[in-house]
Amino acid sequence: MNHDDLELAAEIADRVERFVRDVVVPYEKDKRRDHHDCPTDALVVELREKARSAGVLTPHILPDGKHLSQRGTALVLARTGLSPLGPLACNTCAPDEGNMFLLGKVGSDLLKDRFLAPLVAGTARSAFFMTEPAEEGGAGSDPSMMRTTCHRDGNSWVINGRKAFITGADGAHIGIVMAKAQEGACMFLVSLPDPAIQIERIPRTIDSSMPGGHAIVRLDNLRVPAEQMLGNAGEGFSYAQVRLAPARLSHCMRWYGACLRANEIATDYANRRMAFGKLLIDHEGTGFSLADNLIDLKQVELMIQWCAGVLDSGAPGGTESSMAKVAVSETLMRVADRCVQVMGGSGLTEDTIVEQVYREIRAFRIYDGPTEVHKWSLAKNIKRGWARAQA
Template sequence: MSEGLSPDIAAMADRVEAFVRDVVVPYESDSRRDHHGAPTDELVMELREKARAAGVLTPHIRADGSHLSQRETAEVLVRSGLSPLGPLACNTMAPDEGNMYLIGHVGSPALKDRFLKPLVEGRGRSAFFMTEPADWGGAGSDPSMMKTTCRRDGDDWVIDGRKTFITGAKGAMVGIVMAASVDEASKGGACMFLVDLPDPTIVIDHVPNTIDTSMPGSHATLTIRGLRVPAAQMLGEPGEGFKYAQIRLSPARLSHCMRWLGACIRAQEIAVDYACRREAFGKTLIDHEGVGFMLAENRILLQQSRLMIDWCADVLDTGSLGTVESSMAKVAVSEALMKIADNCVQVMGGIGVTDRTIVEQVFREIRAFRIYDGPTEVHKWSLAKKIKREWKQAQTSTSQGEAG
């Protein structure tokens, strides 16, 4: 994977991999989990102290605060994903990694110092407040339906609304809240605000148990009543929130692909080891065509996924928002990884559905990945709309050419 990388990035990626395999993997059986099954903050902070000591904490951000390129980030994040605990330990986990990217690109120097610095240093977690409950008629995959509002009141903005599936809200110290403006100057436009958490005006209504268990704080539903935020804590300009969301979401979708590719590489290693050792019907499992072919298919899908990630990373590194490319990558990679994880469970049989290895967890996490950051079907629908627009434009150009 390291071909073409600068020596310092290749060395960092190797250090991350060694740290995850040697230090983090033994923690996978640690019992410090919440009722939801996610690692407790105590466990996360213990791992981060070890990452700090090993020089692999927040490896995707340089000492001067600049971000690695997307291709460089891929190398580091894939390695951190070799354990479900790896991104938490190395501080490359969602939603923090995406939030750090957004604040780093849009935030003022004062906001970076106050809100970004503690995240980069791994001293706390963050949450991104965008999705809203369906039973409230709010924004799910369609942010134009956003019903959470913000209004200007003197030197402050006041926010009211509801949010749901807010990953990591419980226990977070930094929040990015997205709301639709009712102020005349930016009416109808979205705004983003940085807030200190917890805040008494943000009340967590429910934290569900979900199929995935890798993210501390789970995915909360909450109510915001009269949250007062100083105007200086607005992220960027009023009414520009949708634009900033795209700055965050395109690379964030790709980062998910990177981390879960690492998890599936590890699941494949475990499944291969099992298939090469376990004997049935007179030979090892891998020598049975049905099993061997699944592992061969996995090898192909892993390579295809990496190529898709690198292609999308190259597009983002040109400065493009890459919304179309990140949609395609998210669909292709999440579906491929789902097949890989499913094959690994199948190869391992009964062992594959137990917690004796991480394979069953990887299967659950990838299944959830197919939904968050936009379900596969929403991305396909969006791409189909683009295809239709392109067709219409081509027809118009042809007609104009014939008329000329």
């Protein structure tokens, strides 16, 4: 990333931060939530109109269609994360941000016109249909266990199976569906809603930042035109890898911003609240906790920038993004926990976003690969590297 690009990203990030703090933060008390406490689409539409007016809608994709570098994206997405509603307002949220990246990289002109354009414009939400129910032995952290099938039928493909924890499926306009054929894994773009895709239920989960929740879905003879396959049959896993490392890192960027804000709130509380004759900040237990937060947040920032630099170099970044995902999610969990603890009973309430950030970070330790899976993968790489060194 050259100096001019970095300056542009910093300028965009500053505009995004002003918008999130001045416009989005007041909406955190808005009552437009569904029965799982997730923001409603009406709230998202209103926020995106304000972002569009402020010139900060989809700010990581420039007017000429070019994507900011990963280091530049890190600056911008962290600022959108300063409020749980910020990524929704600015159109940098999951899974849309990752889906935009994937389509921008490997989508045909037809798929870009039909599916990418409305995502970039912020007029459509999307869902990524990969994970499957554990009770059926379906794919989770191990995608090779995929049970959803697809087969060619004339000029179409027919898909059958069940999917689980599909973020945003309820209310999405665009879906990316993974299924396996004789040739291997395949990836399809579909318009939603579709009568062949039935939401069975939406379990109540610990997190509540994403519209539509995380649905259990059945695909019953879903028919998709052949032209809506991404690439060729059997290439689905390779395309998933294109999306995987940057999407992992984007989660790190957004939740880093959320923990920056939570730490601000806890710090303000500690500098106002009296206990045992002095401010909380003057008690060593509290002051040291906030000092630890400062150290951890800087480590997170540096880890994100390091991994972003690897991706910007053109490297796949699979190993590096695994390392970053583990380090960032585990470190931010400590930060969020300390914020709750510093604020005592107030940290457990909905009066601030601190308790929500704690819940969201706890979920972050699982999605996009649990910590243990990433460590297992890293350990396998260590073993392979050792074996090569002995040869």
